[in-house]
Amino acid sequence: MSDLTVSVVQFDLAWQNPKANRARIRRHLDSLEDTDLIVLPEFFSTGFYENPREKYETMDGDTVAWMSSTAREMDAVVTGSVVMQVQQDGGPAYLNRMLWARPDGTLDWYDKRHLFRFGGEHHHYTAGGARKVFEHRGWLVAPFVCYDVRFPVWCRNRGDYDVALYVANWPHARQYAWDTLVRARAIENQSYVLAVNRVGRNPAGEIYRGGSAILDSTGMPLALCGESETVQTATLSRTRLDEFRSAFPAAMDRDDFTIGDCQ
Numbered sequence: 001m002s003d004l005t006v007s008v009v010q011f012d013l014a015w016q017n018p019k020a021n022r023a024r025i026r027r028h029l030d031s032l033e034d035t036d037l038i039v040l041p042e043f044f045s046t047g048f049y050e051n052p053r054e055k056y057e058t059m060d061g062d063t064v065a066w067m068s069s070t071a072r073e074m075d076a077v078v079t080g081s082v083v084m085q086v087q088q089d090g091g092p093a094y095l096n097r098m099l100w101a102r103p104d105g106t107l108d109w110y111d112k113r114h115l116f117r118f119g120g121e122h123h124h125y126t127a128g129g130a131r132k133v134f135e136h137r138g139w140l141v142a143p144f145v146c147y148d149v150r151f152p153v154w155c156r157n158r159g160d161y162d163v164a165l166y167v168a169n170w171p172h173a174r175q176y177a178w179d180t181l182v183r184a185r186a187i188e189n190q191s192y193v194l195a196v197n198r199v200g201r202n203p204a205g206e207i208y209r210g211g212s213a214i215l216d217s218t219g220m221p222l223a224l225c226g227e228s229e230t231v232q233t234a235t236l237s238r239t240r241l242d243e244f245r246s247a248f249p250a251a252m253d254r255d256d257f258t259i260g261d262c263q
Helices: 018-029 062-074 146-150 172-189 238-247
Strands: 004-010 037-039 077-088 091-101 107-111 134-136 139-145 163-167 192-196 199-201 207-209 213-215 221-224 230-236
Touching (some): 004 018, 004 192, 004 213, 018 062, 037 192, 146 163, 146 172, 163 172, 172 192, 213 230, 221 230
Parallel strands (some): 004 037, 037 077, 163 192
Antiparallel strands (some): 004 230, 134 139, 199 207, 213 221
16 A cells, blocks of 8 residues: 655734635645645635634635636545534534645545533534545544544544544643644554644634644654744655554554443
């Protein structure tokens, strides 16, 4: 099985301006050559805000179409989360949806399971109920969104993924928690981790200082973004992952349990 080249895009989001954010990302992608997977932050088209009715995406809207066309053009999966409005039995519902746009034009998604109560997210958004694992070029990739990283049982590797993705709008006030948690998830699950945060400041004055990283299965960095707007790329080695898991078979000693109320 071949190695996987991955790229993380850390940038300063234009507040509730999808068109400007798509253009900014596109400028960053123009500097990339060969990559297999492009990871954008949480709410990459708008930034994070409590009330999704202010600005939202739809599955037939411009941002989803842009992701699909970019994936085809770059011959790479493009992924990141957006504020998504969907129609349910009781009317419109709002999800923190992490989209997975493939080069062949097909689309999948993961809806954020754990809503950020401290920020009031649970009052306005609907929680996802299904854990997902996507396949890309022989690699199994598990997507998670921001606050999910604080819940290791939900993120637990059941032997079903090689790479975990964590996309976030994680403020500097809790930067130490972010840095610690993403490394812990890599170590305990013996998986690569791509952790992608934003930089800049929102209109409320909240500061974001990035800390995006590509980590190996021991929690060691393959690439770090620091506090600046940047794109970082690294190649994930299948051989090194398999050799480490074989030499240090912690997964054979994990407790045998599953989450009963979710897939």
